[in-house]
Amino acid sequence: MSTTLEHTHEEHTHELAPHIRIGRARAGVLMLILSDTMSILAILAAGGYLNALNTENAFRASGDHAAGFVPGLLLAIALVVSGLGYYLWARTTRKNGGNGLPLFFILSLVFMLVALVGQTWVSLTLNRDYVSPYSAYESVITLISWFTAVHLLLAVIIGVLLLGRITRNRVKVVGLNYVPEVVGYWWFYTIIGSILLWLFSLVI
Amino acid sequence: MTQVSVTTEVKRPGIIHRLFPSVVSGILLGIVGAVVFNVITNAITQDNNQDATVVFSYVGWILFFFVGIGAFNGVWKWGFGRAEATTAEELELAGKDQGLWRYFRYTTDHKVVGMQYLATTLFLFFLGSLGAFMIRLEQSQPGALFFNPSTYNTIVGMHGILMIVASIIMISGPFGNFVLPIMIGARDMAFPRLNALSYWLIFSIIPVFFSTIFLGGFQTGWTGYAPLSVQTLTPGMDAYSITIIVFAVSTTLAALNIITTVMVLRTRGMTWGRLPIFVWGVILSVLLGLTAFPTFLMSQVMVLMDRVFQTSFFIAAYGGNNWLYEHLFWFMGHPEVYVIALPSMAVAAEITSVFSRKTVYGRRMLLGSLITICILSVVVWGHHLYTSGSATALNAAYMLDTELISIPTGFFFLALIGTFWRGKVWVTVPVLFIAGMLVNFVIGGITGIYLADLPTDEILHGGMFVTAHFHFTLVGSMVFGFFAAFYYWFPKMVGKRLNPRLGTLHFWLFMIGFNGTFLSLFFAGLQGEPRWSANVAPPFATANLIASLFAILIAASVFVTIYNVIITLRSGERADANEWGGKTLEWSVPTPVPLENFEHLPVVTSTPYDYGTPEPHPSDAEGALEPAPLLPQEES
Ligand SMILES: [Cu+2]
Numbered sequence: 001m002s003t004t005l006e007h008t009h010e011e012h013t014h015e016l017a018p019h020i021r022i023g024r025a026r027a028g029v030l031m032l033i034l035s036d037t038m039s040i041l042a043i044l045a046a047g048g049y050l051n052a053l054n055t056e057n058a059f060r061a062s063g064d065h066a067a068g069f070v071p072g073l074l075l076a077i078a079l080v081v082s083g084l085g086y087y088l089w090a091r092t093t094r095k096n097g098g099n100g101l102p103l104f105f106i107l108s109l110v111f112m113l114v115a116l117v118g119q120t121w122v123s124l125t126l127n128r129d130y131v132s133p134y135s136a137y138e139s140v141i142t143l144i145s146w147f148t149a150v151h152l153l154l155a156v157i158i159g160v161l162l163l164g165r166i167t168r169n170r171v172k173v174v175g176l177n178y179v180p181e182v183v184g185y186w187w188f189y190t191i192i193g194s195i196l197l198w199l200f201s202l203v204i
Numbered sequence: 205m206t207q208v209s210v211t212t213e214v215k216r217p218g219i220i221h222r223l224f225p226s227v228v229s230g231i232l233l234g235i236v237g238a239v240v241f242n243v244i245t246n247a248i249t250q251d252n253n254q255d256a257t258v259v260f261s262y263v264g265w266i267l268f269f270f271v272g273i274g275a276f277n278g279v280w281k282w283g284f285g286r287a288e289a290t291t292a293e294e295l296e297l298a299g300k301d302q303g304l305w306r307y308f309r310y311t312t313d314h315k316v317v318g319m320q321y322l323a324t325t326l327f328l329f330f331l332g333s334l335g336a337f338m339i340r341l342e343q344s345q346p347g348a349l350f351f352n353p354s355t356y357n358t359i360v361g362m363h364g365i366l367m368i369v370a371s372i373i374m375i376s377g378p379f380g381n382f383v384l385p386i387m388i389g390a391r392d393m394a395f396p397r398l399n400a401l402s403y404w405l406i407f408s409i410i411p412v413f414f415s416t417i418f419l420g421g422f423q424t425g426w427t428g429y430a431p432l433s434v435q436t437l438t439p440g441m442d443a444y445s446i447t448i449i450v451f452a453v454s455t456t457l458a459a460l461n462i463i464t465t466v467m468v469l470r471t472r473g474m475t476w477g478r479l480p481i482f483v484w485g486v487i488l489s490v491l492l493g494l495t496a497f498p499t500f501l502m503s504q505v506m507v508l509m510d511r512v513f514q515t516s517f518f519i520a521a522y523g524g525n526n527w528l529y530e531h532l533f534w535f536m537g538h539p540e541v542y543v544i545a546l547p548s549m550a551v552a553a554e555i556t557s558v559f560s561r562k563t564v565y566g567r568r569m570l571l572g573s574l575i576t577i578c579i580l581s582v583v584v585w586g587h588h589l590y591t592s593g594s595a596t597a598l599n600a601a602y603m604l605d606t607e608l609i610s611i612p613t614g615f616f617f618l619a620l621i622g623t624f625w626r627g628k629v630w631v632t633v634p635v636l637f638i639a640g641m642l643v644n645f646v647i648g649g650i651t652g653i654y655l656a657d658l659p660t661d662e663i664l665h666g667g668m669f670v671t672a673h674f675h676f677t678l679v680g681s682m683v684f685g686f687f688a689a690f691y692y693w694f695p696k697m698v699g700k701r702l703n704p705r706l707g708t709l710h711f712w713l714f715m716i717g718f719n720g721t722f723l724s725l726f727f728a729g730l731q732g733e734p735r736w737s738a739n740v741a742p743p744f745a746t747a748n749l750i751a752s753l754f755a756i757l758i759a760a761s762v763f764v765t766i767y768n769v770i771i772t773l774r775s776g777e778r779a780d781a782n783e784w785g786g787k788t789l790e791w792s793v794p795t796p797v798p799l800e801n802f803e804h805l806p807v808v809t810s811t812p813y814d815y816g817t818p819e820p821h822p823s824d825a826e827g828a829l830e831p832a833p834l835l836p837q838e839e840s
Contacts, residue, residue, distance in 0.1 A: 027463070028394065028461075028464050035460070035497075035498055042499040042502040042503075046506070056520055056521060056523060132513070132514035133515075133522055135523050164283035168284070170288075
């Protein structure tokens with residue numbers, strides 16, 4: 001019984017309709033973003049809470065500092081450029097039936113990579129400056145710094161995979177043209193989340 | 205065993221395709237990964253940082269386990285493959301024509317994943333109950349009997365977290381995967397690969413979790429409270445934290461998968477209003493998990509940072525605070541109770557309707573109350589910190605909103621009793637478990653009000669009363685709901701009928717044993733016995749002895765269940781496709797369920813509870829019932 005069913009329908013009929021595939025991709029990524037936002041909120045809440053409690057007056061020891069403002073600013077600019085590049089690529093892709101300008105995407109990926117390298121450097125420098133055991137303030141800054149680095153790494157990995165699709169001309173595959181849009185959600189989310197965490201590290 | 209597979213791999217090349225990728229290659233590569241990461245970490249950390257070694261060895265294990273089982277193949281192909289996976293490749297990945305071996309591979313078929321979850325849940329419940337029996341054994345008489353206090357604490361902690369993990373996955377895992385897609389008229393989950401990933405993530409942490417026994421255990425109990433978790437010198441605590449982190453990732457993936465499935469893959473006519481109540485219960489539960497678990501994940505990241513990198517999130521001397529842990533933990537910890545409860549309550553409503561041959565009484569009211577519980581449960585976590593001194597000013601608010609939860613919970617009872625009311629109830633094993641659930645939930649719920657109440661909680665907190673209370677809600681109510689679901693859907697999932705006499709025996713042994721054990725512990729709690737104390741003090745000896753004696757009945761019920769499953773698998777009667785005369789879609793497909801569930805996607809025209817006038821009779825199950833309200837749908 002089951003076999004006849006599988007044979008007659010195997011090749012064509014069980015493909016999901018395009019609008020279902022789009023809805024599925026959007027919903028999946030948005031929920032991933034919701035979940036990840038909760039972990040960012042957990043970090044913000046933890047930092048703010050420890051700051052407010054200032055247990056034993058030891059939250060921030062004298063001489064404790066965040067990462068330098070200028071490197072942070074440069075990284076933020078790199079991320080904004082990356083976002084802009086991605087936006088332009090996705091826009092041209094949408095307007096030209098899947099044939100976007102890959103240059104924009106490469107620009108976006110390169111700047112994301114620059115941000116990753118920079119963020120890793122910032123994190124490593126921080127840990128060289130801080131003396132263990134770290135104060136709660138230094139702990140929060142360390143967490144923010146590495147959390148951001150991991151997110152940028154994830155974006156770079158996704159970017160490289162997407163570059164693979166672009167070079168194989170798989171972005172305009174019929175029924176899969178939502179990929180630039182949906183990956184974009186995560187791309188922009190990474191950028192906004194990282195900048196938000198950086199700003200938080202400045203004010204805490 | 206692993207060695208054998210290596211040699212066969214070399215001698216018979218044909219089998220390589222079967223073993224790679226599979227769980228065998230996953231484990232082999234995972235061990236290699238752990239060793240490699242171990243050596244590298246030892247080389248980098250000069251000062252013999254034991255915690256770092258343990259943490260990164262496990263990272264290596266998990267990463268390479270998933271390389272070995274083939275989890276990254278699809279990712280790689282998405283980026284660098286020449287074309288999209290064909291339908292034939294997808295069916296191959298779904299386990300087409302692979303027999304039982306598909307259960308040991310990265311198989312995407314939702315029914316395979318459901319069975320994997322079911323087997324894992326039962327396995328974890330079994331191990332967790334062994335822990336429970338060790339606890340009752342140690343507590344049967346005053347003084348140290350078998351274990352030293354540290355071992356005892358580890359056993360309590362392992363029992364706790366095992367049971368919590370098992371009951372978080374017990375319904376959304378097995379039935380949310382196997383039954384839910386069929387119920388909404390889908391051919392599979394929205395993200396089949398993520399589905400396999402969410403299961404195998406749980407599989408990958410089972411050895412990590414049990415390794416804590418060999419790494420000195422963890423003395424914090426299941427809550428892993430800081431700063432003890434940070435000060436604990438044994439690396440068993442690292443294994444605990446890794447387990448939680450990976451588990452949180454797994455539940456997140458499972459949650460987004462289930463929600464997306466219901467959002468986009470409902471068949472024609474399956475409107476939100478016609479969605480079976482079980483589906484509502486599961487999506488509300490996983491939605492709650494999706495928002496609650498990330499904070500738990502972050503709390504364990506912070507614990508590991510404190511342990512490995514000498515940060516101070518929870519160390520007061522350097523500006524950290526234990527309250528931070530308590531808030532992060534309970535922001536997950538209270539909703540988690542409802543992550544467990546909501547699907548179980550929904551199952552109870554679903555099954556009650558089928559066996560009363562009546563529509564769910566006050567279905568909208570019930571749905572509304574489940575949603576209300578879902579929302580309220582996010583804002584009540586502070587009741588776990590009443591006596592901590594953290595937010596004294598907010599205690600009254602926490603008390604009020606916690607007690608508000610009893611209102612929608614009351615509606616749940618109303619809905620179930622209303623459904624049973626004047627139905628000709630077909631008393632089966634699932635119905636027995638629901639009756640038991642209702643009784644136990646009253647006791648669990650009402651004792652909860654005393655704990656939500658500030659003045660009484662001042663006296664009762666930290667005592668056996670709390671232990672007895674949450675066992676009544678989690679075990680007496682929700683695990684009973686799980687067993688109702690288990691006996692209800694087992695014939696569909698396995699194709700065989702569990703022995704109803706043994707099922708009835710299971711129920712009565714469990715019900716009497718459970719009530720005897722935990723009513724005694726309520727008494728011990730009222731006498732003032734503290735929780736988490738390895739040795740029973742003489743004033744509480746009698747209550748604890750009685751509890752331990754009744755626990756023997758629970759132990760007997762466990763073995764009755766195991767025996768029942770084994771004889772059913774070996775020589776059980778074949779089950780009917782529609783074993784109970786249910787009207788939800790899973791009963792409209794053949795047993796065993798075909799690979800893609802439906803030949804033609806059904807069109808739904810009504811809710812699945814239209815039983816007409818309540819004239820049920822057991823013979824209805826013989827197929828005398830009119831078919832479910834379905835019409836074949838034209839394929840688009
Ligand atoms: Cu609670």
